[in-house]
Amino acid sequence: MAKKLRILFVTSEVTPLAKTGGMADVCDALPKFLTEAGHEVDVIMPCYRSVKNLGIPTETVLDSFAVQMGGQEMTGRLLTAKIDRPWRPLLVEQEELYDRDGLYTDPVTGQDYPDNARRFGFFAKAVLAALKNAKKPYHLVHAHEWQGALVVVYLKKFAGDDPHLSAPATVFTVHNMGYMGLFTPEQGAIFDLPPAAFVPEDMEFFGKWNLLKGGLNHADFLTTVSEKYAKEIQTEEFGFGLQGILQSRADRLVGITHGVDYAFWNPATDPYLVAPYGPGKLAGKQKCKEDLLAVFGIGKEWVKKPIAGFIGRLVEQKGLDLIMPIIEDLLAHGYILIFLGAGEKKYEAALRDLQTRFADRVGVHIGFSEELAHKVEAGADLLLVPSLYEPCGLSQMYSQKYGTLPVVRATGGLDDTVSGWAKGKRNANGFKFTEKDPEALLRTLADAALLYDDKKRWKKLVDAAMELDHSWESVAKKYERLYAKALKAKNEPAAAPAAE
Known part of the structure; x- marks a missing residue:
């Protein structure tokens, strides 16, 4: 695409800072190749204990910000880290919420942290604070999984006349429909969403808040991570009860298979291997x-x-x-x-x-x-x-x-x-x-x-x-075309949210 964009990736993990699965690699590699194509990309995530333990130098971007969480004020800081990447990392620091051994689960019990609604509700509001305090508005916000879904919801519902919140188009990527971000009404009170959002047509799902559902309903464009999976999740077997929404938004759902960053995954140059090798030289x-x-x-x-x-x-x-x-x-x-x-x-x-x-x-x-x-x-x-x-x-x-x-x-x-x-x-x-x-x-x-x-x-x-x-170069071009569609779609009327 001819237009060079300012893009904010919203993710709960990214290589090399924090990783539990493939999403971290994607949120590293795709920004890298988008940056090489001339776009300006920032990637925002929580500043977990494991990130601090890396000992990477940081600088303050926003010394202090405050958000309301269920009637209580919580404060945090926004940092950037000096890493060997062409994209800029942004880290949301809040020690009470993120200074723990695990990212999502307690490694001792193997169970989700009981305050994950608070942890990722705060993260979403911190992203809004980062957007408001950016030197100039982003063109596009690309949010990932349920942990990033609330950002899409907040931008749709609360942007108002603030150009930093109203300007960006939104793309929401589902990496795995099996992880929805389900919370009880009591837990979800921390989100400060209006009662009208807790209905089957919006974010209510069998008596609980479903953050993934919010992202699916409110993003300007939806992506998932392969062409076949984009078709599968519109069926009862793979839709996890949300297939109706995906069917109703099929015109704004695109499957793009991930790429591989061969600068990092290549046996000819891999520093972790005792010996290099390649095709025909095994x-x-x-x-x-x-x-x-x-x-x-x-x-x-x-x-x-x-x-x-x-x-x-x-x-x-x-x-x-x-x-x-x-x-x-x-x-x-x-x-x-x-x-x-x-x-x-x-x-x-x-x-x-x-x-x-x-x-x-x-x-x-x-x-x-x-x-x-x-x-x-x-x-x-x-x-x-x-x-x-x-x-x-x-x-x-x-x-x-x-x-x-x-x-x-x-x-x-x-x-x-x-x-x-x-x-x-x-x-x-x-x-x-x-x-x-x-x-x-x-x-x-x-x-x-x-x-x-x-x-x-x-x-x-x-x-x-x-x-x-399976290189990322061709994949990044597909995302560029998708972003162009999302920018256009932002200015077009969307279909009404679908209930399940």
Whole structure:
């Protein structure tokens, strides 16, 4: 687009400051490529304890601001951090709300913080304060997930005549419909929204406030993270009760599959790897495989066996209930298994038990480590992504670049980005199955194990995967076109909000 924009990204996490999932990578990479295209991009997020622990130098942007929260005044500061990025980070500092070990959940209990309504209600109002105090209005606000949805709602309902609030068009991105931001009427009183907002036509959802629903109803344009997922969420199976809204706003809903920042995810230049490698030059991958086994305490005598890795949140959505029942079958097929992630306590406990029982064949790290994520992507032969649903997924695209073949269930962005192997099929770059069934996953991995022994055919698959181009450059251009539509849509009458 010819017009150069001032854009504010609103997110609860962004790499390299705070990360629990792929959204953090997206809110880093997309602003980077938009900036390179000539736009001015700021990214605002809460200043968590983990951000301060990084020791990154900060400067004050706004020394103090005050907002009303349920009849009480709360104050905070707005900071910026000096990081190696072309976009500018903005950090909302409020120690009572964000000086904690977790971003959204208490790592001790595994439960959401009980005051998350207050924490992210304050964040939304802090974003308004940042908008009001900007030197000149932003053209567009791009908010992400339920944690950013209230900003869209407030701009629609309370902008008034203030040009800093009324000028920006709004884009709202849903990364995962399963996370809605649900709060009781009592918890939601902190939002200071009018009673008319707590109705099925607006933000009420089975007796609770639904922040995601607010974003869906009030943004000028909606995006989600793959073309297939944009269609899936308009159905009963994947819409989580909000499919009617998405159907009614289908003319303003766009699916754009994420890209990969190959400056960061590239085995030829990855600083976390013991040896570089690339298409047709895989000697370094063998060294990375040996290193991965050593890191997880597995003997090098297993290096010739296929390694299947898992990276992600340990939650039902990620297909853990498809993997866990077939662990011993996979070991019988010769697999070495590596798990990296954190989440529900039952899965964490089950994986620790597996590691105890099969210490020579199963490696487990509970928690997230950027370094280990890169080592698993490089050292594994296959990456397990058997999600029950997956809006986009990034790890399968990372793994393709690293010559680690993804094993995915045919859903959402996984189906869009992986061409599954079948006998006689050309251009395959991974493995794919359809059924939500452990036996279907086992059959797929059994086929993969047999193919692994055929080195010529396996190398052909690996080469095809590594040659794929999922770069952000083309994705950023799609967002530029979307932003142009959002700016135009802001000045057009929108359809009435849809009830569920």
